[in-house]
């Protein structure tokens with residue numbers, strides 16, 4: 001039996017999720033989970049760093065170390081609560097904080113991805129071996145570098161039913177596990193926004209980080225015209241594999257919408273953004289999932305699984321599906337991605353590939369990540 005830790009801060013910039021798992025052969029147990037909240041100053045520096053207009057190379061340089069310390073602090077807090085020493089873990093898998101992602105060559109820029117959170121700092125502060133930079137090798141092999149969680153989902157959730165695992169973080173993404181599938185039967189892609197537009201709007205109108213339990217959206221009405229306009233975006237219509245992020249659905253997107261529709265009330269705006277996340281999911285399933293796999297079970301995860309209006313919208317748009325949450329299966333909606341990166345790191349140190357070409361579009365399975373040795377262990 002070995003322990004592994006997974007660390008990730010997603011596009012929502014809400015906090016660092018840290019999960020401790022125990023791996024014994026094929027058996028994986030989630031032992032502990034913590035989220036270290038991201039304080040406002042750090043969030044602002046990350047947002048600045050993500051923005052081509054506001055970013056600077058000295059900010060990126062410094063933030064890389066700052067985030068490394070923050071990830072290390074999350075791992076140490078996790079170990080403290082679990083009552084183990086970080087040196088006992090086989091490996092820490094650190095996804096890092098994505099600050100930029102160019103999925104394909106475009107406008108003179110090469111397909112590339114940048115996650116910050118210096119692994120040397122994490123390894124030094126914890127005394128543990130670290131695997132980081134998971135996405136780069138998949139991209140070197142012609143993949144989009146995302147999504148990577150499907151490998152872990154395949155290990156943990158494959159069953160005798162056709163399942164769709166719908167994660168709703170900043171961005172929405174789905175992994176389809178056809179009944180009894182092998183690893184090459186799994187496919188996955190980003191469905192569109194998750195909470196990103198909703199969060200930006202609640203911040204703009206109410207100074208709130210998010211629409212708790214979807215209460216604001218529940219009081220508004222989705223605007224059909226704006227929905228039609230958003231549904232027509234090339235990203236939505238494009239066939240998978242595909243990945244998106246703050247580059248498309250970030251502040252610029254929201255500013256444009258606010259300018260174009262000053263007539264919409266805050267409630268209606270937030271209801272529209274909520275419905276849009278659900279409608280992108282529905283469209284993705286009808287256009288790209290159902291023709292390949294007649295999924296009738298949808299399992300939600302990520303923070304968006306707590307948004308009851310969003311859940312209601314998804315269930316209403318997909319009446320043929322049973323819509324469940326991770327909790328219904330006895331797992332945690334919040335820990336899934338951190339657990340996945342712990343597993344991915346374990347695969348890397350075992351010398352096994354863990355990208356799924358069906359999910360990322362890579363030309364072949366490859367061993368992911370950069371290994372930073374535990375600094376003081378011989």
Ligand SMILES: Nc1ncnc2c1ncn2[C@@H]1O[C@H](COP(=O)(O)OP(=O)(O)O)[C@@H](O)[C@H]1O
Nearest residue numbers: 010011012169170195210212213302303304306
């Ligand atoms: N109770 C809740 N009600 C509505 N939305 C929630 C709730 N809890 C979390 N969220 C949403 O989930 C987001 C965080 O989701 P997470 O899965 O951590 O995303 P990421 O992977 O992008 O960090 C928050 O920013 C918020 O929008």
Ligand SMILES: [Mg+2]
Nearest residue numbers: 010012014015
């Ligand atoms: Mg998060």
